[in-house]
Amino acid sequence: MSDDNVRTESPEQRIEYLENRNRYLIEVVNNIVDILGTVVEFRNLDSGVHVKRTKAFTRIMGMNYMKLEPDSGLTEQTVNEISYASALHDIGKIAIPDSILMKPGKLTKDEFEIMKTHTTKGDEILGGILSGLEPDTYLKYCMEIIRHHHEKYDGRGYPDGLKGDEIPLSAQLVSIADCYDALISERVYKAAYPKDTAFDMICGGECGIFNPKIMNCFMVSREELEREADRLEES
Ligand SMILES: [Fe+2]
Numbered sequence: 001m002s003d004d005n006v007r008t009e010s011p012e013q014r015i016e017y018l019e020n021r022n023r024y025l026i027e028v029v030n031n032i033v034d035i036l037g038t039v040v041e042f043r044n045l046d047s048g049v050h051v052k053r054t055k056a057f058t059r060i061m062g063m064n065y066m067k068l069e070p071d072s073g074l075t076e077q078t079v080n081e082i083s084y085a086s087a088l089h090d091i092g093k094i095a096i097p098d099s100i101l102m103k104p105g106k107l108t109k110d111e112f113e114i115m116k117t118h119t120t121k122g123d124e125i126l127g128g129i130l131s132g133l134e135p136d137t138y139l140k141y142c143m144e145i146i147r148h149h150h151e152k153y154d155g156r157g158y159p160d161g162l163k164g165d166e167i168p169l170s171a172q173l174v175s176i177a178d179c180y181d182a183l184i185s186e187r188v189y190k191a192a193y194p195k196d197t198a199f200d201m202i203c204g205g206e207c208g209i210f211n212p213k214i215m216n217c218f219m220v221s222r223e224e225l226e227r228e229a230d231r232l233e234e235s
Pocket residue numbers: 089090118149150
């Protein structure tokens with residue numbers, strides 16, 4: 001071995017050490033983020049089912065979108081990561097008072113403004129945990145989804161009013177899965193809608209405007225989504 005090789009060994013080892021450390025820290029962050037997800041579940045009685053179904057619907061949408069839009073860059077692995085990350089979409093609700101979260105009835109304008117901050121609060125929480133760490137793709141999806149799952153294609157969503165393809169695809173997939181489940185589920189403020197009504201409501205723009213490609217995928221996925229909803233209702 002030449003002297004040169006000996007000299008380059010040390011920086012390589014240093015890089016390896018830093019890479020291992022980053023990997024380890026990312027693992028710790030993943031665990032903390034998962035725990036936060038269960039905190040949300042514990043605080044809201046029906047969100048355990050909601051989390052499960054949103055995850056399943058996101059996966060169906062993602063797999064079909066991957067086939068319908070081969071240029072989207074989605075792969076089976078990234079779809080799985082997005083669906084797993086979807087479980088954390090409402091993590092920021094940890095910071096919303098119970099009086100608003102559990103209110104049986106329509107929120108006032110001011111209450112709704114507070115409710116909307118679950119997107120930015122969630123972003124702050126995850127950002128704080130990450131603090132300077134280079135996130136892996138899964139955590140990147142978590143961040144996109146947590147902040148942007150209420151953005152709308154026409155820019156009328158929140159918190160950033162992103163438009164069209166400015167909205168990360170991960171967040172667009174979770175957004176429609178989340179809306180569909182919210183409609184077919186009973187909530188403290190509303191009864192559950194039948195699946196065909198929920199489908200028509202989303203197509204009719206009741207939940208805001210979605211990307212036409214996402215809408216097409218939703219239509220293609222209809223039967224699969226309904227079957228999955230039935231299956232998860234029974235389980
Ligand atoms: Fe949300």
